[in-house]
Amino acid sequence: MPLRRPLPSELQGRVFTARQAVDLGVSRSRLRAADVTRLATGVYVHDVEEPTELAQVAALRYWRPDLWLTHASAARTFGLWVPPAVERDARLHVSLPQGRRTVTAGGVSGHTLIAGPDEVLRFDGVPHAPQGLAGAVSSPARTWLDLAPLLSIEELVVLGDQLVRRPYLRFDGRRTPWATRDSLTDLLAAHAQVAGAVRAREALKLVRVGADSPPETRMRLAILRAGLPEPGLQVRPNPGDRHAIPADLGYREHRIALHYEGGGHRSPDQLERDIRRDEAFSASGWTNLRFTSVDGRQGFGRAVLLLRQILGHQRERHLRFER
Helix, strand or coil: CHHHCCCCCCCCCCCCEEEHHHHHCCCCCCCCCCCCEEEEECCCCECCCCCCCCHHHHHHHCCCCEEECCHHHHHHHHCCCCCCCHCCCCEEEEEECCCCCEEEEEEEEEEEEEEHHEEEECCCCCCCCCCCCEEEEEEEEHCCCCCCHCCCHHHHHHHHHHHHCCCCCCCHHHCCCCCHHHHHHHHHHHHCCCCHHHHHHHCCCCCCCCCHHHHHHHHHHHHHHHCCCCCEEEEECCCCCCCCCHHHHHECCCCHHHHHECHHHHHHHHHHHHHHHHHHHHCCCCEEEEECCCHHHHCCCCHHHHHHHHHHHHHHHHHHHHH
16 A cells, blocks of 8 residues: 655645645645545645634635635634524535625535624634634624524524623633624614614614523523513622622512522532522522523523512512501
């Protein structure tokens, strides 16, 4: 069996296109060797198990330098929440400026968009990308708009809440949010006619700062749909105590705290935090209501029922007192 000819150094351990390989003197038959994996039509990788989509789009920019990563691929790049149907879409989504011929290839979904300069972010030094080629991807805010035709209003609110939330440096690696409600308003004004813009505008009316997870947003929306007052977010028993552990949602006037406890609340450290949080609220005369993923799967009906009961009892006591 003949020895396999090494790939040029420019391609080793990298994502590359067939055109780039041919330009470097690599034969088509060499691209069928065991150490090369075909990712999509015309896109290959050498000796890398899971190349990122950002590296793949950087490779495609070898022959289409005005191309960038969008839609579900952009959401995955930033770790944004998307509904399961979008998450399962494993195609590489790329876009070109409107008026250009879009990319058509197996495993690649091509789009054309009008995008402002601040709506496409460039990343140099992408791991496993071709040398000298930068990755480019739609901003998180623009990704929210691009996905609007595929998402319900509730799903757009969930994603919008994630964009405007205040990040934690130790968990998120950044200090500033992906977007603000004002910047999303400006984005929609600049693209008022694009598909999904009307739905996105409706969703933006419900986007709030303070939800740290999709279930927290879904619980708030379930409460609003039931006609109950809108709860505050990240509520502390004493607003002047910045060190107190907040409730995810709450009503200061009624002294009701709502906590969503996902899988991360099972660790010993988090359980200790939850106990101290509940004790602080109880000591201040608040009612603690705790909910889990089971409640989420049931549409947070139990949260609505408990709130109705508590608010109703408080109203009855108030009326008796006035008499």
